Amino acid sequence: MNELTDKTxxxxxxxxxxxxxxxxxxxxxxxxxxxxxxPQPRQELAREGAVAADSPAEVxxxxxxxxxxxxxxxxxxxxxxxxxxxxxxxxxxxLLIDMGTTAVPATRRLAAxxxxxxxxxxxxxxxxxxxxxxxxxxxxxxxxxxxxxxLARPVLSLLGERITHVGATGAGQVAKAANQVIVxxxxxxxxxxxxxxxxxxxxxxxVRAALRGGFADSRILxxxxxxxxxxxxxxxxxxxxxxxxxxxxxELAAELGLEMPATALSRDLYDRLIxxxxxxxxxxxxxxxxxxx
Amino acid sequence: MNELTDKTxxxxxxxxxxxxxxxxxxxxxxxxxxxxxxPQPRQELAREGAVAADSPAEVxxxxxxxxxxxxxxxxxxxxxxxxxxxxxxxxxxxLLIDMGTTAVPATRRLAAxxxxxxxxxxxxxxxxxxxxxxxxxxxxxxxxxxxxxxLARPVLSLLGERITHVGATGAGQVAKAANQVIVxxxxxxxxxxxxxxxxxxxxxxxVRAALRGGFADSRILxxxxxxxxxxxxxxxxxxxxxxxxxxxxxELAAELGLEMPATALSRDLYDRLIxxxxxxxxxxxxxxxxxxx
Numbered sequence: 208m209n210e211l212t213d214k215t216x217x218x219x220x221x222x223x224x225x226x227x228x229x230x231x232x233x234x235x236x237x238x239x240x241x242x243x244x245x246p247q248p249r250q251e252l253a254r255e256g257a258v259a260a261d262s263p264a265e266v267x268x269x270x271x272x273x274x275x276x277x278x279x280x281x282x283x284x285x286x287x288x289x290x291x292x293x294x295x296x297x298x299x300x301x302l303l304i305d306m307g308t309t310a311v312p313a314t315r316r317l318a319a320x321x322x323x324x325x326x327x328x329x330x331x332x333x334x335x336x337x338x339x340x341x342x343x344x345x346x347x348x349x350x351x352x353x354x355x356x357x358l359a360r361p362v363l364s365l366l367g368e369r370i371t372h373v374g375a376t377g378a379g380q381v382a383k384a385a386n387q388v389i390v391x392x393x394x395x396x397x398x399x400x401x402x403x404x405x406x407x408x409x410x411x412x413x414v415r416a417a418l419r420g421g422f423a424d425s426r427i428l429x430x431x432x433x434x435x436x437x438x439x440x441x442x443x444x445x446x447x448x449x450x451x452x453x454x455x456x457x458e459l460a461a462e463l464g465l466e467m468p469a470t471a472l473s474r475d476l477y478d479r480l481i482x483x484x485x486x487x488x489x490x491x492x493x494x495x496x497x498x499x500x
Numbered sequence: 501m502n503e504l505t506d507k508t509x510x511x512x513x514x515x516x517x518x519x520x521x522x523x524x525x526x527x528x529x530x531x532x533x534x535x536x537x538x539p540q541p542r543q544e545l546a547r548e549g550a551v552a553a554d555s556p557a558e559v560x561x562x563x564x565x566x567x568x569x570x571x572x573x574x575x576x577x578x579x580x581x582x583x584x585x586x587x588x589x590x591x592x593x594x595l596l597i598d599m600g601t602t603a604v605p606a607t608r609r610l611a612a613x614x615x616x617x618x619x620x621x622x623x624x625x626x627x628x629x630x631x632x633x634x635x636x637x638x639x640x641x642x643x644x645x646x647x648x649x650x651l652a653r654p655v656l657s658l659l660g661e662r663i664t665h666v667g668a669t670g671a672g673q674v675a676k677a678a679n680q681v682i683v684x685x686x687x688x689x690x691x692x693x694x695x696x697x698x699x700x701x702x703x704x705x706x707v708r709a710a711l712r713g714g715f716a717d718s719r720i721l722x723x724x725x726x727x728x729x730x731x732x733x734x735x736x737x738x739x740x741x742x743x744x745x746x747x748x749x750x751e752l753a754a755e756l757g758l759e760m761p762a763t764a765l766s767r768d769l770y771d772r773l774i775x776x777x778x779x780x781x782x783x784x785x786x787x788x789x790x791x792x793x
Contacts, residue, residue, distance in 0.1 A: 311700060334714045346714040348707075371710035374702050381702040382710045385693035389716035392692070392762070396685030399760045400678035403749060406756040407604060409667050409674040414641075417664035417675045421627045421639040423682035425718030456696060463699040465790065467692045469685070472765050497758065 210361040215240060217270030219263055219286055219293075220307070221248035224333075225276035227341040228306070228366050232274075233257060235365045240269045262291035272302045272362055279451065280310045287317055299325030302358050306347075306366075308332045308452055311377045311384070311459050314350075318376040327355040328376060331363060332383035334390075336444055344368045348386070350378030384459060387452035390444075391473045393427040394493050401435055402497035412436050431491035443489035450477040450486075503654040508533060510563030512556055512579055512586075513600070514541035517626075518569035520634040521599070521659050525567075526550065528658045533562045555584035565595045565655055572744065573603045580610050592618030595651050599640075599659075601625045601745055604670045604677070604752050607643070611669040620648040621669060624656060625676035627683075629737055637661045641679070643671035677752060680745035683737075684766045686720040687786050694728055695790035705729050724784035736782035743770040743779075 218229045221243035232239050233256055241257045242265070243249050253259040260266045263286045266273055273293065277283055283305055287293050293303065303321055305314065309330065318328035329351035339345040345367035349356055356372045363370050373382045400423070401411040415432050418424060434440060453474040460467045476496060483499075485492050511522045514536035525532050526549055533551045535558070536542050546552040553559045556579045559566055566586065570576055576598055580586050586596065596614055598607065602623065611621035622644035632638040638660035642649055649665045656663050666675045693716070694704040708725050711717060727733060746767045753760045769789060776792075778785050 334716070346710075348710045350702075369710075369713050371706065373706045373710050377700070378702045378706070381697055381700045382707045385697050385707050386711055386714065386716045388693040388696065389686075389689045389711065389718075389721070392689030393682075393686050393716070393718065395762045396682045396689070399685070399763050400681040402758060403681065403753055403756075403760065404674055404678050406758040407670070407674045407752065409643075409671045413664065413666045413671070414675045414678050417639075417641040417662075417666050418679055418682065420662050421679065422719050422723070423627070423679045423686075425682075425686065425720070426715050427718070428682070430715070459700065460696055463696075465695060465699040467696065467790075468769070469688045469762065469765060470692050472762060476761070497760075 211237060214271040215269055216362060217241070217266035217273035218276070219243070219266055219273060220276035221252060222276070222278065223337050224340045226252070227337065228274070228276060229257065230255070231343045231365050232362070240266050242266045263289070263293045264291045264295040267293040267296045267298070267301065270301065272304065272358070274362065275303065275305045275307065277307050279307070280313045280455070283307060283309050283317065284313060287320070294320060294324065297321065297324045297326050301326040302329065302355060303327065304329045304331050304359050304362065306331050306333055308383050308387070308455070309380055310455050311380045312462065314377045314380050327351070327358060329355045329359040330377060330379040331359060332379055333367060334383070334386050335367070339367070347371070348373050348379040348382035350374055350376050350380060384452070384456040387449065388456050388467070388470050390427065391449050391453050391477070391490065392469055393425055394431050394490055395473050395476065397428050397432045398435065398494040398497055401432065402494065405498065434489060434491040435494040440488035440492040442487065443491070445487055446477055446480055446490050446492060447486040449490040450474060450481060453477065504530060507564040508562055509655060510534070510559035510566035511569070512536070512559055512566060513569035514545060515569070515571065516630050517633045519545070520630065521567070521569060522550065523548070524636045524658050525655070533559050535559045556582070556586045557584045557588040560586040560589040560591070560594065563594065565597065565651070567655065568596065568598045568600065570600050572600070573606045573748070576600060576602050576610065577606060580613070587613060587617065590614065590617045590619050594619040595622065595648060596620065597622045597624050597652050597655065599624050599626055601676050601748070602673055603748050604673045605755065607670045607673050620644070620651060622648045622652040623670060623672040624652060625672055626660060627676070627679050628660070632660070640664070641666050641672040641675035643667055643669050643673060677745070677749040680742065681749050681760070681763050683720065684742050684746050684770070684783065685762055686718055687724050687783055688766050688769065690721050690725045691728065691787040691790055694725065695787065698791065727782060727784040728787040733781040733785040735780065736784070738780055739770055739773055739783050739785055740779040742783040743767060743774060746770065
């Protein structure tokens, strides 16, 4: 905490993830300067003791460290380079931490713009959903220089538990893309396996139990497998988010000349599910593609 | 052990899995009556104290409980219904335990033939490979009546650690099919994720480390992910076996009118790998499809 007592922390993006994360900073004794596109969450956090700002630029005027937690790549770009964006008033030595799931090329481009102003950039996307955000137990995958990561660590420690410095700028986003590829494909694996059991007249709950502890075991079998058995698809991580993240991973792969046929198929299955109107359900709802008749 | 002292146990199929499993029965004080199509392993086990038989029928004449551990569905059918097969001399009340990975419809058909003779049938396929077979730590998924499973359990306990009675005849094989579907698809997931990291210039070892403990974590990320990093594809479970098991799962699904597109794609990727001459490598070698240039 000592590293942060003389620092002002800004927080941009007060959605389902950002709000509880910002509150964890406040619980640790910080008084964040907050901004959100729609005013209601700003006012809510201000009533709880935060300082509301009227634009990203105004956050940048006051903050030494700025956490950004917005919905997608265009939103991050807007927060940084938009008319009232952070870059307009960014001071040298300010640290920007992008904790959303942003495309790797955009991350590298935005980091370069930030570094041109003498400021620092860390990409630090998270896994663990709103539950992890509330509990402060997010898994955090960080990319950036050693210097920038060292500066970011005290803030990240207030937000998550497993914090890995994966590599240079963009490496955190690459790890998050890898995470989402595995999560999506493993949900598909568990869905096909449990649907097969069900179709064969065998209790999928007992199949899942038989598989725990063996090579088929995973956090997805544990958590999302149980969701499938319970037909409980209240999110959690939404299908639309899962689809967006896999699509972003596929765009990166295409740029690199890498084919990912399994990820492409899974993205297409999520497309079907979203077309069926299930986009706002938890990503475990992929199971429904196999069990709806 | 008391349940087994007055029983003769037979063991048919002394391959890479069967041999160490049979030895675990001998370590527990049993004197199994053994058969294998090629004579060498029979003689080897006989020198160690087992009783060699000249045919499956001869095993059936002597044994109260017969474990079958052969390569595939046609081999099990041959052991039971062939010219010198078990069914020729099967006594009533004998228990047959098929521990190989056998197709579900064949399992149900063979069990019916066995039960017509007043004998009992348990399908009890395993996961854990030769290492698990040697250590006696196999995961065992069993199908059959309560009575048959109760009779099988003392023998199964000498061979494995996690023993689940999944349901009626065939339920063990359904669980094994589910297991193989998840294992194959999750290997593909980890392969695409780590290949993406590598292509993006990020150390896949650090990506894997960042993902451990989160939703992307699994036994496959732990074991097969490490194999991919080490380029160590000495089996383990072979690509040809993985391909066979997924194909068998797809045949079952087709009979049941269930589409499993992700499993079908993975089967096709394993076909490509086998065509490339990598069939005898560990199933984690799927990674090579993404990294060979």
